[in-house]
Amino acid sequence: MSVSPPLPLLKRISPGLWVGLVWFAAALGPLVKYVLMPPRREYSLDYPRQGLDPLSAKLLLAIAFALVLTGCVLLRRRTSLGYGLLLAGTVASTLAWRQDEIPPAQYLGVDVALCYVAAVRPRRSSLIAAGAALATLPCYVTLRLGLGIQDSGVIPEPYIALTVVIGWLVGNSLRQSQLHTEELHTQAASQAVTAERLRIAREMHDTVAHSIGIIALQAGAAARVIETQPDKAREAMIAVEKTGRETLSGLRRMLGALRQADRDADREPDPAADEARKPAPLHPAAGLADVERLATTTTAAGVRVEVWWQGRRRPLPADIDLAAFRIIQESVTNVVRHSGADSCRVTIGYGEDELTIEVRDRGKGTCADAEHDTGYGLIGMRERITLLHGHFTAGPRRGGGFLVAARLPLPAATATATTTAIETKAEATAG
DSSP states (O other): OOOOOOOOHHHHSOHHHHHHHHHHHHHHHHHIIIIISOOOSOOOSSSOGGGGOSHHHHHHHHHHHHHHHHHHHHTTTSHHHHHHHHHHHHHHHHHHTTOSSOOTTTTHHHHHHHHHHHHHSOHHHHHHHHHHHHHHHHHHHHHHHHHTOOOOSOOSHHHHHHHHHHHHHHHHHHHHHHHHHHHHHHHHHHHHHHHHHHHHHHHHHHHHHHHHHHHHHHHHHHHHHTTTOHHHHHHHHHHHHHHHHHHHHHHHHHHHHHHHHHHGGGSOOOHHHHHHTSOOOSSOOOOGGGHHHHHHHHHHTTOEEEEEEESOOOOOOHHHHHHHHHHHHHHHHHIIIIIOOSEEEEEEEEOSSEEEEEEEEOSOOOHHHHHTSTTOHHHHHHHHHHHTTOEEEEEEOTTSSEEEEEEEEOOHHHHTHHHHHHHHHHHHHHO
């Protein structure tokens, strides 16, 4: 959520503007130098002063400028059409001056446009564009041979063709680099999701181990006092039933969603996954009960955390309780590391059928920066909420700052778990 640095100047200017600057500089230079400026000793056979005297030449030059201008405007949105108009405008400009060859400087605009086409379009489309640029050159060679024009100088077409090839190679290299970068981002995001799922699986393992330990203790206590203290034994067995049901419900919710991580376990090893596979200590995982401790620790670190509780607080299933805490923990960590804010507010709402979480600050971060940080924190949070069939949003707030919001649906049994246990205990006592 750090503030993004401004883009370099080369990236802030649109490709159509770059192409237009190159092409119009090459087109206006000789027009000003040899036609509009007062006559001098210097003279050009390619751009004679009388070359634009016919009305048809002036009209054709105006059409060339219009074609190129339109092509530059359309180059980003409709790349193929914009490139075709630019190439046609270049040919029209050459015909307007009644030249028998395309000036190399004028073709630089086409080379820049071809570089952009190769960078943003598939290879097949860029090869067609390069072929069109190369096919234009032999037409002028054929024209000169057909008219019997003898040129004692070096023909420019091979050099122009070389610039076309270089422009395509540069653009294609940029595209390959971009595709490779996108592939790396995709792999990193996939690894972050897998690592998060494995982390959830480890935490579920800890929770189940803790629950089984409680069940064993309660069952042993009930067996020891069932003859002398039947009420105590009944309370212990009620606790065993409640713990067993909650643990089984959490396993059912999580097991199906985590199977996909098992299918991906045969991929190439990576440090993140190896770290995630390390066994965790068998102790109860943190939950919403530790939010106050988290707030105190973060406040001591320099960022004040206000915790607001809404609704009637009650016990939650272990997987939902742990996921809610992880969302708050990761969000508060992002505030400390990236936002630049000196405080944040955590709101936890207990509804009848869902648990809501909001973490908001008044920093200067953006959602894109948070998504691409080294830890892929938002990806992990979204994965947790998705596995629990919840809803997750994260992004800048209208009034400034950043907001992370999550809604976790609560099982029907959760809302009435305490009441059911009390009723069962009462019925058993009455019986």
